[in-house]
Amino acid sequence: MTTTTFASFIKLNASSSPWIGQRSFNQRPGSSSRSPAATVSVIRAGAYSEELVKTAKTIASPGRGILAIDESNATCGKRLASIGLENTEANRQAYRQLLLTTPGLGQYISGSILFEETLFQSTTDGKKMVDCLREQNIVPGIKVDKGLVPLPGSNNESWCQGLDGLASRSAEYYNQGARFAKWRTVVSIPCGPSALAVKEAAWGLARYAAISQDNGLVPIVEPEILLDGDHSIDTTLEVAERVWAEVFYYLAENNVMFEGILLKPSMVTPGADHKEKADPETIAKYTLTMLKRRVPPAVPGIMFLSGGQSEMEATLNLHAMNQSPNPWHVSFSYARALQNSVLMAWQGRPENVEAGQKALLSRAKANSLAQLGKYSAEGESDDAKKGMFVKGYTY
Amino acid sequence: MSCYRGKYADELIANAAYIGTPGKGILAADESTGTIGKRLSSINVENVESNRRALRELLFCTPGALQYLSGVILFEETLYQKTAAGKPFVDVMKEAGVLPGIKVDKGTVELAGTNGETTTQGLDGLAQRCAQYYSAGARFAKWRAVLKIGPNEPSQLAINENANGLARYAIICQENGLVPIVEPEILVDGPHDINKCADVTERVLAACYKALNDHHVLLEGTLLKPNMVTPGSDAKKVAPEVVAEYTVRALQRTMPAAVPAVVFLSGGQSEEEATVNLNAMNQYQGKKPWSLSFSFGRALQQSTLKAWAGKEENVKKAQDAFLARCKANSEATLGKYQGGTGLSEGASESLHVKDYKY
Numbered sequence: 001m002t003t004t005t006f007a008s009f010i011k012l013n014a015s016s017s018p019w020i021g022q023r024s025f026n027q028r029p030g031s032s033s034r035s036p037a038a039t040v041s042v043i044r045a046g047a048y049s050e051e052l053v054k055t056a057k058t059i060a061s062p063g064r065g066i067l068a069i070d071e072s073n074a075t076c077g078k079r080l081a082s083i084g085l086e087n088t089e090a091n092r093q094a095y096r097q098l099l100l101t102t103p104g105l106g107q108y109i110s111g112s113i114l115f116e117e118t119l120f121q122s123t124t125d126g127k128k129m130v131d132c133l134r135e136q137n138i139v140p141g142i143k144v145d146k147g148l149v150p151l152p153g154s155n156n157e158s159w160c161q162g163l164d165g166l167a168s169r170s171a172e173y174y175n176q177g178a179r180f181a182k183w184r185t186v187v188s189i190p191c192g193p194s195a196l197a198v199k200e201a202a203w204g205l206a207r208y209a210a211i212s213q214d215n216g217l218v219p220i221v222e223p224e225i226l227l228d229g230d231h232s233i234d235t236t237l238e239v240a241e242r243v244w245a246e247v248f249y250y251l252a253e254n255n256v257m258f259e260g261i262l263l264k265p266s267m268v269t270p271g272a273d274h275k276e277k278a279d280p281e282t283i284a285k286y287t288l289t290m291l292k293r294r295v296p297p298a299v300p301g302i303m304f305l306s307g308g309q310s311e312m313e314a315t316l317n318l319h320a321m322n323q324s325p326n327p328w329h330v331s332f333s334y335a336r337a338l339q340n341s342v343l344m345a346w347q348g349r350p351e352n353v354e355a356g357q358k359a360l361l362s363r364a365k366a367n368s369l370a371q372l373g374k375y376s377a378e379g380e381s382d383d384a385k386k387g388m389f390v391k392g393y394t395y
Numbered sequence: 396m397s398c399y400r401g402k403y404a405d406e407l408i409a410n411a412a413y414i415g416t417p418g419k420g421i422l423a424a425d426e427s428t429g430t431i432g433k434r435l436s437s438i439n440v441e442n443v444e445s446n447r448r449a450l451r452e453l454l455f456c457t458p459g460a461l462q463y464l465s466g467v468i469l470f471e472e473t474l475y476q477k478t479a480a481g482k483p484f485v486d487v488m489k490e491a492g493v494l495p496g497i498k499v500d501k502g503t504v505e506l507a508g509t510n511g512e513t514t515t516q517g518l519d520g521l522a523q524r525c526a527q528y529y530s531a532g533a534r535f536a537k538w539r540a541v542l543k544i545g546p547n548e549p550s551q552l553a554i555n556e557n558a559n560g561l562a563r564y565a566i567i568c569q570e571n572g573l574v575p576i577v578e579p580e581i582l583v584d585g586p587h588d589i590n591k592c593a594d595v596t597e598r599v600l601a602a603c604y605k606a607l608n609d610h611h612v613l614l615e616g617t618l619l620k621p622n623m624v625t626p627g628s629d630a631k632k633v634a635p636e637v638v639a640e641y642t643v644r645a646l647q648r649t650m651p652a653a654v655p656a657v658v659f660l661s662g663g664q665s666e667e668e669a670t671v672n673l674n675a676m677n678q679y680q681g682k683k684p685w686s687l688s689f690s691f692g693r694a695l696q697q698s699t700l701k702a703w704a705g706k707e708e709n710v711k712k713a714q715d716a717f718l719a720r721c722k723a724n725s726e727a728t729l730g731k732y733q734g735g736t737g738l739s740e741g742a743s744e745s746l747h748v749k750d751y752k753y
């Protein structure tokens with residue numbers, strides 16, 4: 001029996017435990033002493049295993065991180081409105097085009113998360129956005145969740161929708177050129193979080209991750225623990241450990257292959273309204289402690305979200321986390337923390353496109369240096385230091 | 396709080412890290428009175444306290460051996476025993492920089508309604524016993540959970556029950572100053588291939604760490620004592636490099652970097668096999684943010700027992716055999732074992748006993 005057939009047989013049986021009440025597939029005649037696949041374990045193998053591992057490793061490459069530009073149309077509208085632009089498809093196209101055609105971006109950016117509209121869009125010159133990315137060796141990614149809705153029976157908490165039809169959508173996105181996916185769910189400390197909310201967040205992520213891998217997309221696993229609240233950094237640590245323990249347990253139950261996923265956690269910081277701010281070294285210490293206690297070394301990359309930190313804060317914290325070797329690539333997946341100065345520089349004017357691109361490259365380079373543990377805050381602009389926390393922020 | 400940090404937290408972290416010192420490992424000499432009786436009868440020695448004491452003295456007082464050990468797991472009787480000259484064993488160890496450990500479980504019992512699966516007993520009164528053992532000099536503990544691979548095994552019940560038992564044991568130990576060695580042994584018995592063993596090992600370890608996390612165990616103050624990932628005892632053998640790859644991968648997928656060390660059980664492998672496999676793991680190129688070491692019972696003592704045969708005049712020969720195995724395994728933790736050197740009679744002998752009852 002070829003490795004491919006054996007792998008797909010495992011896939012079929014993966015959802016039912018092979019040893020409870022059923023004959024294990026290993027009990028079939030002649031099944032003993034099969035020689036193992038050379039590079040990737042047959043355990044949890046699917047048709048895309050090797051590609052998933054390769055993609056994840058590419059995104060988690062030294063000195064590079066993710067540019068997140070997957071704002072839904074409504075959210076993108078807020079960005080455009082902040083510089084006086086109307087929320088039209090043409091303006092969204094112009095903005096994303098500015099970002100994705102920035103020369104030299106691929107030196108610092110390994111992947112870019114897109115919204116569905118952008119994945120199927122082209123530039124004003126008729127070139128596909130995904131091709132602009134591919135040419136720069138930037139892996140295209142796609143937001144696949146369908147947003148947060150209230151979680152009944154919880155303490156005013158949310159859950160993330162998007163599993164219905166996810167398999168066929170993922171396959172379609174793969175055909176269009178996407179190679180990784182992203183699903184953002186949230187956990188709120190002021191609301192508890194309740195055991196129900198944590199369980200739902202973790203289980204939804206696990207199901208999404210399994211479906212993504214089944215369709216060739218590396219799942220980015222993002223349970224964002226919101227910055228909102230006046231809790232201490234110790235409380236954040238406790239909640240983060242709880243959430244990640246649950247996430248990894250369900251990922252394992254869903255037979256997700258850890259060598260083919262990426263994480264997008266929030267850093268462990270005090271709540272936005274907590275009386276004491278924490279410096280980058282403290283944030284790094286708490287965050288790394290959490291990661292070492294919860295993230296199996298098989299995971300290739302951890303791409304932090306910025307979640308309302310200022311551009312500079314986000315960069316400094318990342319730099320502090322990379323002062324000694326970690327068992328996983330520790331990098332960034334920033335949206336606001338990479339785009340803020342771009343918007344300021346561009347102001348929606350064609351003559352400012354180059355300035356906007358320059359701003360992007362500058363932030364990307366700063367975070368690239370931070371990933372290598374070599375960032376210096378000298379010469380940073382005031383805009384870069386501006387906090388971007390919005391209370392009760394809805395994405 | 397995220398995890399439990401009692402008054403012993405710093406000590407637990409330091410001791411756990413020390414046990415994982417490269418070049419050192421654990422001698423598991425914690426055979427219960429019944430089990431040590433089987434060993435002694437295999438060399439025609441009577442199972443009386445003086446003989447049990449003599450055997451352990453032979454091991455612990457082997458000149459030059461203790462430098463290769465970071466810990467020794469003892470049975471309760473041995474914790475309070477002395478050398479013939481009257482020196483407490485725990486003092487012998489302490490002076491040589493070896494941490495005394497103590498087996499605290501009370502054996503396995505069957506889970507009704509399963510096909511011979513078991514859970515491990517010993518939680519009742521465990522806190523008081525741990526405190527006593529700490530006073531007597533113990534600094535780490537061990538609890539062996541057992542799972543088996545079969546057509547319908549391990550069942551989710553067995554996995555959950557054993558994981559929960561390990562987690563309760565672990566937190567009680569930490570409350571009382573003992574580093575818990577977490578041992579979910581998946582027996583090697585069976586015709587299954589290495590893929591099956593890997594799959595089961597990954598599932599079991601995921602459940603164990605979930606339970607440990609739910610019980611607020613301080614991972615930095617624990618150790619793991621797993622089986623290596625190998626084919627079943629009735630299946631075709633594979634090369635040590637394959638054992639290394641599968642085992643390290645299983646750990647990469649389940650064991651957080653916060654745990655400082657893995658101390659493998661030998662589970663019926665011959666002395667030489669166990670050492671060669673451990674060596675291959677330490678040579679394997681891949682992410683290994685924890686030490687990979689040994690906690691061997693049979694795989695350290697087999698040839699020593701044979702050489703001793705209970706006779707005073709054989710002590711030196713037996714100690715030479717023991718020293719050779721300690722040194723070999725020390726080298727294996729550094730990936731420097733050359734293989735086959737100083738093999739005594741019995742070093743290549745398989746130590747597998749079907750359906751082994753500890």
